[in-house]
Amino acid sequence: MSAPGLLTDFYELTMAAIYLERGLVAPATFELSVRSLPPNRGFLVACGLEQALDYLEDMAFDEDAIGWLASTGRFDDSFLRYLRRFRFSGDVRAVPEGETVFAREPILEVSAPLPEAQLVESMLLNLVAFQTNVATKAARIALACAGRPFADFSLRRAHGADAAVLAARAAFVGGAASTSDCEAARRWGIEPSGTMAHSFVMAFGDENRAFREYAGAAGDRAVLLVDTFDTARGVREAVRTARERLREGGRVLGIRIDSGDLARTACEARRVLDAEGLAELRILLSGDLDEYRIEELVSQGAPADGFGVGTQLGTGGDVPALQAVYKLVEDAGGPRLKLSLGKRTLPGRKQVLRREAGGILLEDILALYDEPAGEGRPLLAPAMLGGRRVSSGESLGVIRERCRMALERLPAEARALRDPRSPRVRLSKALAELDARLAAAAEAASAHSGDPPP
Amino acid sequence: MSAPGLLTDFYELTMAAIYLERGLVAPATFELSVRSLPPNRGFLVACGLEQALDYLEDMAFDEDAIGWLASTGRFDDSFLRYLRRFRFSGDVRAVPEGETVFAREPILEVSAPLPEAQLVESMLLNLVAFQTNVATKAARIALACAGRPFADFSLRRAHGADAAVLAARAAFVGGAASTSDCEAARRWGIEPSGTMAHSFVMAFGDENRAFREYAGAAGDRAVLLVDTFDTARGVREAVRTARERLREGGRVLGIRIDSGDLARTACEARRVLDAEGLAELRILLSGDLDEYRIEELVSQGAPADGFGVGTQLGTGGDVPALQAVYKLVEDAGGPRLKLSLGKRTLPGRKQVLRREAGGILLEDILALYDEPAGEGRPLLAPAMLGGRRVSSGESLGVIRERCRMALERLPAEARALRDPRSPRVRLSKALAELDARLAAAAEAASAHSGDPPP
Numbered sequence: 089m090s091a092p093g094l095l096t097d098f099y100e101l102t103m104a105a106i107y108l109e110r111g112l113v114a115p116a117t118f119e120l121s122v123r124s125l126p127p128n129r130g131f132l133v134a135c136g137l138e139q140a141l142d143y144l145e146d147m148a149f150d151e152d153a154i155g156w157l158a159s160t161g162r163f164d165d166s167f168l169r170y171l172r173r174f175r176f177s178g179d180v181r182a183v184p185e186g187e188t189v190f191a192r193e194p195i196l197e198v199s200a201p202l203p204e205a206q207l208v209e210s211m212l213l214n215l216v217a218f219q220t221n222v223a224t225k226a227a228r229i230a231l232a233c234a235g236r237p238f239a240d241f242s243l244r245r246a247h248g249a250d251a252a253v254l255a256a257r258a259a260f261v262g263g264a265a266s267t268s269d270c271e272a273a274r275r276w277g278i279e280p281s282g283t284m285a286h287s288f289v290m291a292f293g294d295e296n297r298a299f300r301e302y303a304g305a306a307g308d309r310a311v312l313l314v315d316t317f318d319t320a321r322g323v324r325e326a327v328r329t330a331r332e333r334l335r336e337g338g339r340v341l342g343i344r345i346d347s348g349d350l351a352r353t354a355c356e357a358r359r360v361l362d363a364e365g366l367a368e369l370r371i372l373l374s375g376d377l378d379e380y381r382i383e384e385l386v387s388q389g390a391p392a393d394g395f396g397v398g399t400q401l402g403t404g405g406d407v408p409a410l411q412a413v414y415k416l417v418e419d420a421g422g423p424r425l426k427l428s429l430g431k432r433t434l435p436g437r438k439q440v441l442r443r444e445a446g447g448i449l450l451e452d453i454l455a456l457y458d459e460p461a462g463e464g465r466p467l468l469a470p471a472m473l474g475g476r477r478v479s480s481g482e483s484l485g486v487i488r489e490r491c492r493m494a495l496e497r498l499p500a501e502a503r504a505l506r507d508p509r510s511p512r513v514r515l516s517k518a519l520a521e522l523d524a525r526l527a528a529a530a531e532a533a534s535a536h537s538g539d540p541p542p
Numbered sequence: 543m544s545a546p547g548l549l550t551d552f553y554e555l556t557m558a559a560i561y562l563e564r565g566l567v568a569p570a571t572f573e574l575s576v577r578s579l580p581p582n583r584g585f586l587v588a589c590g591l592e593q594a595l596d597y598l599e600d601m602a603f604d605e606d607a608i609g610w611l612a613s614t615g616r617f618d619d620s621f622l623r624y625l626r627r628f629r630f631s632g633d634v635r636a637v638p639e640g641e642t643v644f645a646r647e648p649i650l651e652v653s654a655p656l657p658e659a660q661l662v663e664s665m666l667l668n669l670v671a672f673q674t675n676v677a678t679k680a681a682r683i684a685l686a687c688a689g690r691p692f693a694d695f696s697l698r699r700a701h702g703a704d705a706a707v708l709a710a711r712a713a714f715v716g717g718a719a720s721t722s723d724c725e726a727a728r729r730w731g732i733e734p735s736g737t738m739a740h741s742f743v744m745a746f747g748d749e750n751r752a753f754r755e756y757a758g759a760a761g762d763r764a765v766l767l768v769d770t771f772d773t774a775r776g777v778r779e780a781v782r783t784a785r786e787r788l789r790e791g792g793r794v795l796g797i798r799i800d801s802g803d804l805a806r807t808a809c810e811a812r813r814v815l816d817a818e819g820l821a822e823l824r825i826l827l828s829g830d831l832d833e834y835r836i837e838e839l840v841s842q843g844a845p846a847d848g849f850g851v852g853t854q855l856g857t858g859g860d861v862p863a864l865q866a867v868y869k870l871v872e873d874a875g876g877p878r879l880k881l882s883l884g885k886r887t888l889p890g891r892k893q894v895l896r897r898e899a900g901g902i903l904l905e906d907i908l909a910l911y912d913e914p915a916g917e918g919r920p921l922l923a924p925a926m927l928g929g930r931r932v933s934s935g936e937s938l939g940v941i942r943e944r945c946r947m948a949l950e951r952l953p954a955e956a957r958a959l960r961d962p963r964s965p966r967v968r969l970s971k972a973l974a975e976l977d978a979r980l981a982a983a984a985e986a987a988s989a990h991s992g993d994p995p996p
Contacts, residue, residue: 211697
């Protein structure tokens with residue numbers, strides 16, 4: 089689509105129209121965060137800021153959009169005129185992509201005239217939560233792989249083309265070494281990877297011919313898929329092909345096993361390859377893998393030199409969506425909070441101060457943005473001012489390296505794949521006091537209006 | 543992006559290049575199906591054919607794509623020349639969107655020169671599996687709602703903008719009454735829906751003012767969100783606003799509850815509304831809902847007049863991706879099958895014959911495509927011939943109605959949300975015989991080559 093204006097929930101438009109009509113156009117601040125971490129998550133990897141900024145820069149309503157809005161009969165001409173001229177003019181502060189974040193910490197804060205800040209809610213949640221979720225999954229897979237490379241194979245399982253290309257980006261940030269998705273490889277400069285399909289072996293009728301053809305074409309990168317018919321036989325055919333290649337002065341990189349009992353089959357294959365003098369041939373495993381399964385394979389001593397991960401990586405697997413929220417924390421009336429059951433928010437524009445010692449994250453302090461600088465490294469930095477990007481963006485390599493270092497600094501209990509414990513996130517004195525004061529005032533107001541209506 | 547050529551796995555290109563070089567360009571048939579239904583799924587709703595056909599029509603490689611492919615150093619000039627001219631020239635047969643399908647039944651079959659059929663694998667899987675998964679989830683939610691309408695609220699949880707717009711389409715096919723996603727509403731002609739956010743109440747400081755403003759703007763469609771601070775108080779404020787509107791000759795449509803114990807809170811709200819003479823006000827429920835939760839609410843007698851469903855609907859929830867496969871079933875050498883462990887495929891181009899009696903689905907017969915017509919209604923129909931669409935596409939309303947009727951015809955045990963039982967899918971005599979013959983031949987070949995290599 090040309091202009092992404094209609095990529096918003098209908099209620100955002102209804103509310104924005106009322107705000108405009110009532111002159112509620114003073115800047116307000118919304119914070120995008122996660123109330124509690126999903127099951128088995130001890131950290132999140134912030135990701136998707138770049139696409140969020142692209143969206144804010146492009147946000148506009150073209151004539152098709154205006155025409156459709158007019159056709160609903162729900163909006164008056166002055167609001168449609170406003171939308172026709174709409175450009176996002178606000179500020180964004182954000183945690184840099186690749187950095188770790190925890191529950192209640194703002195990943196991103198938007199300060200903009202209230203109608204603008206409201207209209208961009210839906211897509212900011214969508215873009216930041218999706219990539220943050222996949223980058224987190226990828227980081228967990230990287231931890232499980234314990235140094236072995238893994239490839240993103242999720243294109244066919246992703247939710248549309250766009251999701252696949254974004255998932256490959258987030259997977260790379262989290263630690264994937266390569267992607268099978270050519271468009272993602274081109275767009276993000278990621279190494280493309282892939283082996284062969286079972287149908288390739290079937291098309292040639294037998295492994296002997298298929299492997300020779302493939303090795304001839306793929307050269308020294310050739311990875312042979314050995315489980316189309318019978319894996320033991322496939323491994324023997326791979327041995328034969330590898331030897332032929334050696335005689336011709338080339339080599340085969342390895343084999344891939346995609347089905348069956350991966351640990352047992354990989355052990356058997358390793359034994360055969362080693363016995364045949366092919367110790368340098370790598371074994372790649374794939375097939376319904378995720379961080380739990382990879383950790384199990386690694387702990388069983390499966391001789392895997394790398395993994396291909398699809399479905400579980402690109403879709404988030406056990407966490408299909410991050411339940412991020414976008415909450416009003418400050419407006420013309422000052423800092424705001426919300427008390428509703430289980431959905432408590434903390435008031436005010438914030439900063440996260442990260443305290444580290446000896447290369448390990450000790451704790452985060454959730455502070456007010458304009459508190460005098462105290463201890464700890466501030467995580468949120470300006471990303472957009474007055475609707476314009478502050479800088480031209482970071483390379484994915486820089487972001488990926490930031491993630492790698494952030495994972496190294498996590499305490500072991502936060503890195504655990506099951507029942508992890510996040511580092512402590514405490515409130516600064518100023519934030520705690522503000523929160524207590526506003527909560528008391530809100531409780532008092534609530535008690536008052538608890539009287540029967542007149 | 544302009545041309546979607548690179549939206550494919552790298553190995554598809556490697557394989558296609560080898561096929562071309564070796565002259566393996568005779569038509570081959572691949573079948574897209576699901577080997578076994580995901581947990582708690584008794585049926586699937588076929589969806590995404592329209593986008594699959596769009597993709598096949600658009601599939602091409604632009605100069606950027608060719609340049610990137612050349613830069614990888616893995617492809618020779620003759621293959622790049624082939625890709626530069628690439629257009630999909632094959633045939634597609636498919637189950638119409640909205641129809642129910644079961645395990646092992648082809649949702650779609652592609653017959654095309656082998657390299658073409660191979661190159662389009664990744665995106666066909668992506669597009670058909672995603673929408674089929676969401677349409678299935680929506681159909682399950684529709685069954686749980688037992689006649690009450692539900693709205694798609696998934697935009698903020700979807701995997702990018704594209705995923706949101708496609709999820710809204712699939713949700714509508716499966717039975718959603720409306721969507722909060724304006725772009726989806728515009729593109730697919732779906733009713734837009736939405737209420738207000740908690741931040742709206744906060745921006746006005748109290749419910750009294752926020753509700754009056756909202757009711758004034760939204761008119762008779764106004765649904766008031768009552769749980770920003772305290773739900774009981776919110777309901778009383780909604781009563782006050784509804785009465786004011788009645789005095790002014792208008793009305794309020796209802797209230798929405800988004801947190802807490804929904805069944806209990808809805809009962810309390812219903813009692814208050816009825817006692818206040820506002821029996822016509824509807825109660826809409828939202829907040830982490832899916833078909834299981836809705837079934838529970840309905841069985842508890844929660845007085846809900848409608849539901850809003852987000853995360854679980856747009857992402858597939860408990861089934862984040864459908865593990866569809868795309869398997870070679872026939873090529874120049876005739877029908878093919880694959881025997882590898884747990885990944886058995888059935889050979890040959892197929893037809894699904896559906897037998898129904900008294901408005902209930904009795905069984906499906908999986909037959910060969912060119913078997914003499916027997917009993918049952920054939921499900922697969924030509925959708926594309928020689929790279930061109932057979933027809934200009936169906937309206938979403940027609941597809942949605944097909945789905946509604948197909949759900950009605952399902953036996954109750956297939957519709958069950960937990961531990962369902964699918965209708966029987968049996969093989970026709972001709973398919974069973976072909977399968978047995980090819981399997982025996984493959985086993986014999988496997989036993990033979992099981993001898994130690996020379």
